[in-house]
Amino acid sequence: RRELLRALGAEPGVGGPAWRSALARIAEGDNERALEAARVIDRLVSDPLPADALRPRAIAQRLDWLAERLRAVGRGDGDLLASLTQVQVLQRVLGMLAPEAPLTRRTLQQVIDSCGSSGPSPRAVREVSDRQVTTSPAQVRGGAVLWWGPSSDDAPRTQRWDPAEVDALAAGGGRVLSPAQHAALQVDAALRGLRRAEEIVVVLPGRRLEEVPGPSGLLAHLGAGDRLRPEELIEDGRWTLARRSLEVVAPAQEEEPAAPPTEHRIAPAPHLLPRKLSFTQVSSLLACPHHWALEYALDVRPADVAALPTGARMIGTLVHAVVETLVEKRYDPGLGGTPLDAPSAEEIGEVLDRLVPQLASELDLPGRAAAREDVRDRAVRSVGALFSGAAEAGLRITGTETRFELPLTLMLADGERTVPFVGSRDVDAIAADGRRAVLDLKWSRSRSRYGDLFDTSEAIQLASYAWALAQEHPGEQPADVGYFLLRSGEFVSADPALDPHDRASMDTGEAWRRMLAAVTARLDEVADGRIRCGCRELQERTGLDASASWSARSSALTRARAAEREAGGLLVEEHCGTSEHAQLCGTTGAIR
Template sequence: MKIEFGWSLDGASWADGGPRLGPRGLVRLLQARLGLTRPEVEPAVRVAQYQRRIAAADHPWLRASFAADPWATGSTVLSWRDAAVTAGARLEPTEGAPDRIAALCAVENAGPDLAPGAADDLRELVDALADEVTWPLGVDSLLCHEDPSSLPGLWPRLLQLLEASGVTLERPGAAEQAVRPELVLVEAEDEWTAAETAARLLAGRDGAPLQLLAGADTVLLDQELHRRGLPAVGVADSAAHRTALQILPLYLSLAVAPVDVQLLAAFLDLRVLDVPEDGRDQVGLVPSRARRVLLDALAQEPGTGGTAWQQAMAALEADDELSVSGLEMVRALSALVISPLAPEDLTPARVREVTAPLGTRLRALGQGDPSLTRASTHLQVLLEVLEEFEPTRVLRERELAQIVASAGGRAGSPFARPEATSRWRTCSRSAQLLPVGGDVLWWGADRDDAATGIAWDTAEAGALTRLGARILPPARLAALDTDAGLRGLHGAERIVVVRTRRRAEEPTAPHALLAHLAAGRAAPGQGVADVLEELTFSPAETLGAEGFALAGARREVTVPAPSRIAPLPSDLTRVVAPAPHLLPARLSYSQAEDLLGCRQKWTYKNGLQIRAASVASVPTGNRMIGTLVHAVVEQLVGSGERTPSAARIREEIETQVPRLASELLLPGREVELAGLRERAVRSLLEFFDRLGAAGLVITSVESRFEEPLVLHLQRGDVTVPFIGYRDVDAEDGEGRPTVIDLKWTYAARKYPELFEAGEALQLAAYAHSLHEEGTDVGYFLLSQGEFVSANPALDPHGRPTLDIEDLWSRGTAGMTEALDEIGAGRVDARSGQILLDAGQDLATPRSDAAKTYASARAAARAQGSLVVDARCDYCEFSLLCGMRGDVS
């Protein structure tokens, strides 16, 4: 067998007319011939083993670093050790060695065994051949691209031993040295234009042979090839952030207290398998039936272990349609987040225990699916790493994250799927090009700043040389790759480079090999940059009167008529076929607000049931805090305390935070939680004290009501239930009722202005549900600790009494009008239209928009109607109505 060997040929295809091997490929072949193969040990497992050696050696040069960051230290020092062994050093303690070399020697001869890696494979192979093994190698000749004496480390010795074993070493002859190729450079401003140009070149060729050198991923190029009926190249880098490698770290992030409820929602929503053929939902680690139930629970209570979560779990336990595997996963997840591990309990034994259900679920779902097989492997490697540690050793959270990242490695891209083609041969490194002449299309010829290996200083290099190493200067080592790349490029007759000046929003620079190619074309006194500039032209220059032409490729091109982005519509009203069936099954205040503020919003959200994903409904920010403080008030009142103390309020807040605002317990949010707690304590003390001083006694909180509401529509009367919850009901000494609505907001003027303008429709709805004359109503602003009320005992600002009947009458009239218009097929976006009519949009400062709405409210009030600000700037439907984005 004749083998072609090159320093940069690892990864080359065997289908190129014979075995073309790089260093790792040749070692594996010789291992197989000599019976030296063995199962590979994962790099993360070797790091764990090497950590034990470092601990056993306890070398003073490593001690402080190892104590501060054991995993990073172990990983770094192991890479030094492997580099030294590859260079040929036998790490034995020697007098006077530099600190780093002395530390490596001490660790090498201390403690437990270390599984062999690639460096040890090379050493073992050299030792085996040096023992004059007569086992037939099956290799007749080795065509070496490089002079063996120019190679680093043990490679000259290995090639010398192969020659002594009867393998003929050959070098490329003079006839095989190629001439200088023609060079054509096309530089685009963006990746899309570059992809279009390269695809036109490939589609416009007459079938002449071509090699495609993919120096960057071809995802965009593949899309353009598919548009032209050509197969995809399918080159895409592997990465550590693929979905398969996110499953384990996301799961483990939930295992350690405190639990991030947003990450819990992300895990519940994580889909791992697509099953579009039967119309079912995507398959997740958590079954879809359970996913929706648990996400709805988090939307009610953004924490774990609370009432909503327990009720959701009870419902799932009674669900006979859940699979056994799915239910077990749900149970394990619930137990995990309700009782997460404390940091001091994070041991290898506990990690193995909490990840066991995940492994079972992955195996149940996997059944050969590559992505889940990769996730299962990730977990298995982690467990193998943990086997190297003492079961009771406490792992730091950062260390566990490092181990998980190392255990995962990199996963392939779903776009790395080349399609069968005989049109061109593809490779990813210029050294892998075949010297067959013809054209080479170099896609993405950007500068590659890859590391060139471990750097040793002069003293360290001398010490390693005395230990048997062969250390090349960094420049000579880099030259090996450069020479190999140029050798491959010089085997072509013409090189067409298509690259982009920016990639992933970052500027790029031409590949260093282009400078070498240009240097041979420079006239006296001319710089390389000038030569490259002369050879470079833009994609626009490839288009002429007869279409596209580049490097012998031609293709007809049709230029479409220019299009313009449509301006923002002046009228947001949609006119469609009548829709009398769009009626609410029941109404709440939030629905009423949508009907009055934006009929399109109600139609999309309630009439057509278009909703945001459940994972997006998990509360955060003001909404989460408001829910928390509401619950605190409910619990304080329920316990019968009329004037709770500051200590009692603080205690109740601490109790409710894990259930309703668990994200405030995350590291780094201690100041935020402390500030919130003290603000809420002061506010609630004021709330209870002011109520007591006014002679009001709270009778109930979160009181549900459901009242029939008759709407006199044009198509006939319709009765719908109007439902809701009153935050706080109270009575004075004479039994007169008061309704207080609690609000957590930093917009201190919003609710006072609504109250004073007589447009606090929510208060009118709550008062109307009591059916008692003389009902007093008001807001309590939890963040500010202030009442907004006409009762001077609660609010000394002298605000006018809210006309509840008039306001409720205007509100029901507005709802009736809105449903009539929707039924007739005329659906407007009233809040957005108010802005547009005033020459404003979503970019208008909020203070200016507020003045516009205030004027609109005053005009509507004079006509006996209502205007509600639907907050278009926060609306999730603003793309559909045309207020946001490109509506063309």
Template sequence: MQIEFGWSLDGTAWADGAGATGRVRMGPRALVQLLQTRLALTRPSVDPAVRVAQYSRAVAVADHPWARDSFEADPWSTATTLLSWRDAAVAAGAQLRGAGALPERIDALCAIEEQRTVAAPAPGAADDLREIVDLLADDVSWPLGIEVLQCHEVPDHLPGLWPRLLTLLEDAGVRIEQLAPAATGRPELTVIEAEDEWTAAETAARVLAGREGAPLQVLAGTDTVILDQELHRRGLPALGVAEAAADRTALQILPLFLSIAVDPVDVQQLASFLDLRVMDAPEDGRDHVGLVPARVRTRLLDALADEPGVGGPAWQRALAALEVDEKVSDGGLAFARTLSDLVTTPIPPAALTPSRLRAAVEPLGARLRALGQGDPGLTRASAHLQVLLDVLETMDPDRALAPRELSQIVEASGGRASSPFARPEATTAWRTCSRPAQLRPRGGDVLWWGADREDAHTGVVWDSVEIEALTALGADILEPARLAALTTDAGLRGLRGAERIIVVRTRRRAQKATAPNALLAHLAAERAAPGEGVADVLAQLTLSPGETLIDGRFELAGSRRPLQRPAPTRIPPPPEDLTRQVDPAPHLVPRSLSYSQTEDLLGCRQKWTYRNGLQIRAASVATVPTGNRMVGSLVHAVVEELVNTAESEDRSGPPSGERIREEITAQVPRLASELQLPGREVELATMREQTVRSLVEFFDRLGAAGLVITSVESKFAEPLTLRLRRGDVTVPFTGYRDVLAEDAAGDPTVIDLKWTYAAKKYPDLFDTGEALQLASYAWSLHEDHADVGYYLLSQGEFVAANPALDPHGRPTLDIADLWSRGTRGMTDALDAIGEGRVDARSGQILLDAGQDLSTSRSDAKKTYESARATARAEGALVVDARCDFCEFALLCGMRGDAS
């Protein structure tokens, strides 16, 4: 075997070895692996995270005073850093053993190394190199099968143990040859700089498309995802260069699972886990495959949408429904039970031990294995889990882990996963590599994609005293500048072997400014006249993408391609009329109506048609309550429980502030569990005290007004007849009355509870006679003397005509007139929808006023106030459907690119 060896050649394909049988190109790591195989030194690989965990035990046993405080504060990071220093010292040739007075850092490394017999970390790459050197030094006459080792670098200029290794190989019969510098001239250099990656990709794709089969080497200094899209547009194969990363989907499964296994449970994370799809659907399937079976996912997500917490009535009802659902498999039901047990009894942070974690992740491992069946993403997720289990196996099973330490361990266990875009496609004309040193010095052209500056990797930096100590321990420490020069010289050798270099780069990438690769400065310096700066030379060699277009053709560095300028496309203006005229749809009649549907019919008929007529809904994961809606549901439940338990608590008067506070605390895990997350303590405490003050005021004011609560959250379903042009339709009008009370005469009062920071909205609706929700509640009672009002929970104020509740002297709400206007609006909307004329009224009001979704909320409110006043004068109603929050704004045309 003949080996071409270079310090920067790791990652080079064996096929790059000049095409001759038995000749390969190798870097340091590849050569070590080959020698391990030939010398029978191979061993199972050990994940870096496992080595850190093992080394952490050695650090703890050594208990060196220099590292003690850091290790106690952050054991994982400290062990990781110490291990990297230890490996660097071993690779440099140091024998880490105590030898008199040493610098503190070196002394700590030696003290830890002496504990290898007690807590031995698995060997790493540095140990592999040391083991080979030690074995060859014992005069082993094992046949290596290597005839010639041709070195790009001078052996004595290599760092650490490498000069010694090459000498031992020569003693073992391997002929070591110094490769003479290739006869390279000064390649022609052209730099194309674009403002953005899309323009750069288009230019690079034109270069490749215009080669007409001529050989070319592609040096991909960054990922080629966008370039590959441009190549596909031209019918060319993708280069498929994309770096591995730690944020791939496969590596997010385990962290997401652990986030719901540790107390407190984040219901938003739980919803994300339930909705996580990990495999594409089979060809005959309707849904993508998720970690959680589809029917289980739907039931539990609906429960979270009702109650954003776990373990409450909605969650239990969902589990009970799954138990009797014949379409749920035994495995799916078992996973649902396990998941429920996990999130209803999560691991307390104080009990976050390796043994508890191993038990918690066991069902995830079983589920991944059941679904995997060779799927690369799930196989990678299973490997992530297995590494975590291996790390936990090295630890004391009862040692408590801090949440931050667990997060570090999980991240380190995942490593980096390959990109789904890293899929090169077959091509014979181009050879692709990712580093300049990997270029074959065979002349021809090189297209350098993404020639951006890279940070130099100079390894661990030791001070002069430490270098002296390590040298005494057998190390050969190379200066950082000389180490960086090895990489620079290797890159320049590869580039100078080309006849022409075409650089295509962008001035900005990922919204950050970029700088040219340092190797371009070296190439430019060779062309600089006396007194001329490198920047000036590069500026002379740089073209913009527009300068490559000559007489309607693309021409650059031998690549030519005809271009056709498309006719300019005029982007249509946003629609002026949001009304959709479609075929008549008399079948779109509601099976039942509620106030929320009434709002949609009056405010935006398109919204009702999409949501209720066509049943287009947001995904369940997007409907899990949060913010004001979550807090409002919580306070509603608190009021309901306080009223319903008054008799059992033998309480005749209003509840005390302490009783209200207790009930809030009891309901938070079921209805607002996200407020228990770390960092939200102030928000929870503020909400609790604000609610206590508000509810004390609520019950006291009702009592002072002589009102007695008779029911809360009382459901009603009253028949409503709508006289449509195509015939009368009777549907149930349904809803829940928040609070129903009676005065001494038995006359009812309905109070609707609102948690909102829009303090003027509901008083304005009441004062202008447009509080349709209150009118619907009063209508459902069929009482002539029913009174109505709002209670604003966050402000602690009533909005009502009863002066005992609200001293502002508000007018009595005309229930009959308001309900009549509301039913007339519903009838008109359903008539129009049945005839195929569907408008977006709220959006149209904005457009008619020359406004859109970018209009400030204060200006939009003025527009709606004017529209409401006009409608009142005509005996109609206008409802602000809040287009800025509507999930259908893209469908109606209010949001999105009109082109």
């Protein structure tokens, strides 16, 4: 499991180098059962049943291994044994059907939903009571009724039928009601049940998920009644409802727990200083030293299953790989790079389609066709704009994901410390006059964030790329730097041939100097045993908390960055509230 999850963390799909390497490492071990399980999983995910091949026999064959595996590892585990029972029920149901008759995807989902469920809530316990309990108002037979939490969300749901199901019912004398007729019958049955009651006590829900849900529409047919707040039911220290009462006891007053500290003081910790640095590490260190110490110095990381790439991160990796593949395919050693023209939309689309199963397999899941088409359309247009824009500006792309590892000397309080500074430049290019350029590719919804970082010379990732190129090619002019926004197909650059916004050149040397000064100060604090919680410090500084809206955070951050810049410093924000370390940093949750 660990090997396969790590492979999916590197490439969220199957069939690629990471997946094949994981299978090879499992094969090198001496666990035959693990190897067999891995091979079966590989066959299942590498050759999924197409929608037009959902036949009971084919599905049942795939369930045989799952049932055997659950039986072998269950061994008294209630959840696993429940899953085994559901699989066995599903196998029996499939055995009742014609083995070669195709099922629609919706029918199969209905069968699965009927055979297996999430089970009762772990908070639900059996009780012995003289009261009858019903699950629908239509089942009320009289007497006093306590109706708990009637909500407008409980409205009847429409049952959908396939044409084949309608025809089969009609052949047997059955008639499918229209949604309106079906809802009318349910409402009529519920009202007839409620009107048989002698007394109805309704407990209306308060706030749920930060919203006040509306009451059931059935209440409007029962008359106004008396509405009482819970505290109005207290008399002489007892709370009474439906002829039952409880003594009201005020809990002892507790002091509000102190907020987690914004700084941790420990013994001097020079052993926590990094042996290697990268831009990702630097960004984390500057934003929140506590987060950095947990993740990089102490190796406290999320479980592999929680770190699987998805969403924008996954799509960004996919489109990066499309660019890399096209550059490798089009690279001409005689030219020293790619030709000054753009690949066709068909060529870009073909590469993307080939890489999706390897790097973004969730886009191939049923129901994701629209999302996949949106990603494909955006990627084809933006990758085409990247190549055509670079060609029109006279930039010949010379490499992608160019790895570098260079010595970096830090002037710390206890003396010089030299560590490798490692990273990969997204796109290297060279202009007609021989000047080097580097572009960082970003898949981001924001069209202003990276322009702002560039304009304020705080794009420290670009500064690190420029520094690396200067170390590799000493004596040359400083490299031109810029971003390319993959989602919108726009450049952020001082080159007017790429970006029409008339931007001034970014001072990469000054940005690199400010970054090194900030890194040195943070590492001196760590060596001295002072670990700051940067995100919480920023919250206190801006007067916001983790629940603040994006617009409020953005405005406050802009002001804080400007103040830090005015003082000659550098403010990097990486919101811990969206990370797995949020509770450990004290950004979210209650820590005592």
